Amino acid sequence: MSQDEYRGDMLPGHTDFQLPEPPPVQRVNGRRPIPEKPAAPEPAAAEQPAPEVDVWDQRVADALAFLRRRLAGAYEVDEFGFDRELSEAFFHPVMKVLYRDWFRTEVFGIENVPSEGSGLVVGNHSGTIALDALMLTVALRDKHPLGRHLRLLGADLVFRMPVMSELARAAGATVACNPDAERLMTSGQLVGVFPEGFKGIGKRFADRYKLQRFGRGGFVSAALRTGTPIVPVAIVGAEEIYPILADVKPLARLLGVPYFPITPTFPWLGPLGLVPLPSKWLIEFCPPIPTAHLTEFADDPLVVYNLADQVRETVQATVHELLEKRPDPFGP
Amino acid sequence: MTAPPSVVVVTGVSRFLGARVAARLAADPRIDRVVGLDPHDPPASLLGLLEGVERIRADARAATEAIADLGAEAVVHLAVTSVPDAKLGRAGMKEQNVIGTMQVLAAAQGAPRLRKLVVRSSTAAYGASFRDPGVFTEDTEPRAVPRGAFARDILDIEGYVRGFRRRRPEVAATVLRFAPMISSSAETSLTRYFSQPVVPTVIGRDARLQFVHAEDALEILHRSVTEDHPGTFNVAGTGVLMLSQAVRRAGRVSLPVPETALSSGAALLRQFGVEQIGLDQVDLFVHGRVVDTTRLIEEFGFTPRTTAAAFEEFIQAHTEGSTVTADRLALAEAAILDGIRKAREAAS
Numbered sequence: 001m002s003q004d005e006y007r008g009d010m011l012p013g014h015t016d017f018q019l020p021e022p023p024p025v026q027r028v029n030g031r032r033p034i035p036e037k038p039a040a041p042e043p044a045a046a047e048q049p050a051p052e053v054d055v056w057d058q059r060v061a062d063a064l065a066f067l068r069r070r071l072a073g074a075y076e077v078d079e080f081g082f083d084r085e086l087s088e089a090f091f092h093p094v095m096k097v098l099y100r101d102w103f104r105t106e107v108f109g110i111e112n113v114p115s116e117g118s119g120l121v122v123g124n125h126s127g128t129i130a131l132d133a134l135m136l137t138v139a140l141r142d143k144h145p146l147g148r149h150l151r152l153l154g155a156d157l158v159f160r161m162p163v164m165s166e167l168a169r170a171a172g173a174t175v176a177c178n179p180d181a182e183r184l185m186t187s188g189q190l191v192g193v194f195p196e197g198f199k200g201i202g203k204r205f206a207d208r209y210k211l212q213r214f215g216r217g218g219f220v221s222a223a224l225r226t227g228t229p230i231v232p233v234a235i236v237g238a239e240e241i242y243p244i245l246a247d248v249k250p251l252a253r254l255l256g257v258p259y260f261p262i263t264p265t266f267p268w269l270g271p272l273g274l275v276p277l278p279s280k281w282l283i284e285f286c287p288p289i290p291t292a293h294l295t296e297f298a299d300d301p302l303v304v305y306n307l308a309d310q311v312r313e314t315v316q317a318t319v320h321e322l323l324e325k326r327p328d329p330f331g332p
Numbered sequence: 333m334t335a336p337p338s339v340v341v342v343t344g345v346s347r348f349l350g351a352r353v354a355a356r357l358a359a360d361p362r363i364d365r366v367v368g369l370d371p372h373d374p375p376a377s378l379l380g381l382l383e384g385v386e387r388i389r390a391d392a393r394a395a396t397e398a399i400a401d402l403g404a405e406a407v408v409h410l411a412v413t414s415v416p417d418a419k420l421g422r423a424g425m426k427e428q429n430v431i432g433t434m435q436v437l438a439a440a441q442g443a444p445r446l447r448k449l450v451v452r453s454s455t456a457a458y459g460a461s462f463r464d465p466g467v468f469t470e471d472t473e474p475r476a477v478p479r480g481a482f483a484r485d486i487l488d489i490e491g492y493v494r495g496f497r498r499r500r501p502e503v504a505a506t507v508l509r510f511a512p513m514i515s516s517s518a519e520t521s522l523t524r525y526f527s528q529p530v531v532p533t534v535i536g537r538d539a540r541l542q543f544v545h546a547e548d549a550l551e552i553l554h555r556s557v558t559e560d561h562p563g564t565f566n567v568a569g570t571g572v573l574m575l576s577q578a579v580r581r582a583g584r585v586s587l588p589v590p591e592t593a594l595s596s597g598a599a600l601l602r603q604f605g606v607e608q609i610g611l612d613q614v615d616l617f618v619h620g621r622v623v624d625t626t627r628l629i630e631e632f633g634f635t636p637r638t639t640a641a642a643f644e645e646f647i648q649a650h651t652e653g654s655t656v657t658a659d660r661l662a663l664a665e666a667a668i669l670d671g672i673r674k675a676r677e678a679a680s
Contacts, residue, residue: 061669068665072658073580079572079622080466081540160462162536169540179465179472183624 080151080180081169087149091171092141098131099138102278103237104332109285110143118185118228119288121150121192122219124211124315125200127238128261130154131276132201136192136235137171139283150192151184153177153219157198157258181222191228193219195308202259205243209236209323211316217308221299224307227292232311234318237281240329242266279329282322286314336362336558337405337448343395343436344411345385346370348518349452349546351378353408353553358384362558367402369395370411391432396439399446406448406557407440409433412489414454414482415521415610416602422481429485437496440503449505450556451493455542455566456483456612457509460619466540469624470509470564480612490564504562508552511568511623512616514642515546516649521609523646529653531579532597535588539575539620542568543643548636552628561631566623569639575617582647583654591618 066089069075075085099105113119123136137150152168153176159165174180176193184191194200199212223230244261252260266273289311297303340357344350345368358366366384371391374382388398399407411432416425433451440446458464459474460483478484490507497505512522525531544567552567579586589597591614598609629635636642647654 057672060672064665064668068661071580071656072661073573073577074658075577077540077572077574077577079540081538081572081574081620083574156463162534165462166536166538169538174466175463177463177465179469180467183465183467 077170080172080174080184081166082149082151082172083170084149087171092138095134095138096142098276099135099142099281102276103135103241103281104278105135105139105237105281105283107139107143107283107285109287110140110145112285112287113140113144113148113190113231114229114288115144115146116188118188118226119190119231120181120185120219120223120228121190121231121233121285122311122315123192123194123233123235124209124319125194125196126203126208126235127201127276128242128244128263130194130201131241132235132238133192133194135238135281136233136283140190148190151189152192153181155197176218178218178222181219182226185222185226185228195219195312198258202247202261203244204247205239205245208239208243209319211312211319214308214312217304220304220308220311224291224294224298224304227295229288229290229292230307230311231288232286232314232318234284234286234315234322235281236283236319236322236326237279237329240279241276243277277330280326280331282326284318284322286318289314334447334560336360338364339367339402339404339445340365340406340408340557341367341369341399341402341404342385342408342410343369343432344409345382345387346372346374346378347410347413348378349513349549349553350410351381352546352550353410354385355381355383356550356554357408357557360554360558365402367398367404369398393435396435396442399436399439400443403445404440404443405445406450407436407443407446408450408553408557409436410452410553411436412452412454412485414456414612416481425481426485429482430488433489433492437492441496441500446500446503448557448560449493449496449503450553451489451505451507452553453490453507453509453564454482454486455509455511455568455621455623456480456616457486457490458621458623459483459487460615460621462619464619467622467624468566470566470627478612478615480610480615482610482612483615504560506556506561507564508549508556509564509566509623510549511542511544511566511621511639513546513549514543514646516645518546521607521613523650524607525609525613526578526582526584526646527650527653529584529655531582531584531586532594533575533579533586533588534591534594534614534617537575537591537618539617540572540622541575541578541616541620542572542622542639543646544568544639545637545642545645548634548642551634552632552636555632555634559632563627563631565628565631566625567628567636568623568625569636569642570625571638571640572622573639573643575620578643580656581643581658582650583657583660585655 077083133152140150141147149172152173154168154173156175158168159175181191195214196212242263244263246262248260340363342350342354345354351374354366354368357363368385368387369390390398412429413425416422440449458468458472459476459478461475463475493505493507514523576586595614601607601609
């Protein structure tokens with residue numbers, strides 16, 4: 001306030017003085033101003049008062065019923081192997097701990113994700129292992145009013161690895177190929193894809209938040225063919241979880257993987273190096289790009305390429321905006 | 333739609349599917365004559381079925397003449413085996429599948445009155461690769477030549493049918509790609525596999541499986557003879573069972589072993605003639621196989637039982653050997669809840 005603007009009535013003690021209205025409470029970081037009640041109380045509930053016991057009875061009964069259904073095989077799996085019950089009861093709660101408490105994720109623009117019908121969520125890929133894909137899945141479950149499931153399209157390397165392939169399928173992922181993408185979209189699912197692929201997650205820390213090439217734009221032609229809106233999404237935070245300082249190419253070739261990362265903690269600390277650094281995550285969904293009017297251009301390379309470029313630039317610009325919102329990568 | 337053919341030749345009548353198809357066609361009043369061709373005599377259990385069927389015991393070479401002489405209007409080629417015969421081994425299997433098909437198709441090509449050709453194929457035609465799409469449609473090409481002997485035979489057989497279609501375009505050729513068949517009575521290596529009390533599976537892999545009920549397979553085969561449905565069709569029950577889920581539903585216990593151990597174990601069993609488990613089965617358990625049946629349902633106007641329903645019927649007929657049944661699990665659950673309640677009452 002300059003000298004000219006000085007007004008006496010703004011001083012406390014004056015009759016017209018009003019306390020300036022506080023700004024509305026805004027969640028600026030993962031910590032809430034008012035502590036919420038924890039989602040799952042600690043099992044050390046022995047000293048809890050008597051009425052709580054019934055809740056625990058219910059929980060034990062539910063857990064036993066779940067166990068019985070699993071052991072008897074009495075659950076449904078869709079044609080891609082997606083196990084909805086297991087995802088909702090096990091995968092999501094586990095990943096949500098990482099999402100909420102470790103990465104303190106904030107989500108913007110969830111209203112841009114379609115409530116019904118298909119959608120193709122296209123994001124930037126980073127973080128050495130594809131944790132960003134998992135966090136995006138949790139974000140949609142957690143923040144979307146309908147709690148939509150994201151069906152991820154993964155590299156075939158994921159499906160080559162035992163155990164990993166089955167976990168991925170049970171969690172709703174399938175191989176990234178046009179037939180599967182189109183099939184999921186025609187059945188009205190929300191499909192998630194990271195067109196940068198290994199180029200994105202395997203890039204060095206020095207190249208962080210620089211989007212890599214977007215492949216051949218296969219995801220665009222699949223969306224065009226089915227008339228599915230494309231929702232670009234920018235994810236900030238995944239670059240810092242395992243910063244790749246160097247990539248040991250000969251070792252990667254020996255192991256048959258796309259890259260062998262050297263991070264400040266891996267492989268020096270052994271298994272401890274697998275703990276992701278607790279960076280602050282921001283996820284923003286951009287307004288959807290409708291494609292229903294472009295169906296006949298699905299095979300037109302110019303249209304496909306331009307649209308892929310548009311998506312890429314949108315994501316890149318949004319990543320920069322988010323980075324400005326988050327001055328400190330490891331801030332609160 | 334043309335009238336049903338009056339003379340039908342069925343190959344492979346000494347086996348479960350062939351005998352049943354022949355019997356069903358013979359029972360159809362619209363068909364005058366059903367001739368069964370097979371180099372082997374059917375076992376006594378199938379003889380009763382084959383009463384209305386003229387049987388000709390002939391190998392494929394002799395069959396060439398038979399098909400033309402009989403004035404066949406439809407040929408149903410079912411003499412395709414998925415597992416090698418214990419006596420003849422892989423060589424005999426290939427002889428029957430590949431050379432046999434070649435000769436039957438050559439004969440069919442030379443049969444002037446032929447209007448229909450129905451060939452039994454398998455969903456193994458899609459091969460097994462990690463880059464495969466999750467769901468195969470009829471237009472999906474296999475990504476690599478499969479390592480399983482049966483799958484390779486199937487690719488050869490379908491190749492011959494393509495050649496036949498080019499040379500006799502006026503013949504309605506139907507190729508039916510069957511998922512593994514299952515029913516309360518069918519006896520295949522897969523049904524024997526699921527009947528064991530302890531079922532070996534592959535560590536770290538859980539295949540998506542589909543089955544088709546044997547009765548539904550018969551219905552589809554019957555319709556493709558009496559009606560006109562040219563083209564290639566996937567025949568499977570909709571829906572999916574994971575291998576682990578199927579084992580649990582059957583109340584069996586699964587024993588995960590490394591893939592190499594399973595392959596070599598299967599080779600050992602083959603060696604001793606105990607059970608014929610090929611690499612086809614191992615590949616199925618590693619990769620799984622799910623097909624799209626939209627084309628079948630639209631063209632035939634018939635929806636096969638779902639995979640889960642077909643498997644349920646199989647379980648009901650094979651309850652011996654199951655240990656962890658749904659009933660017992662429900663009892664255990666009730667007992668634990670009861671125990672907790674009692675413990676709490678005792679404490680308070």
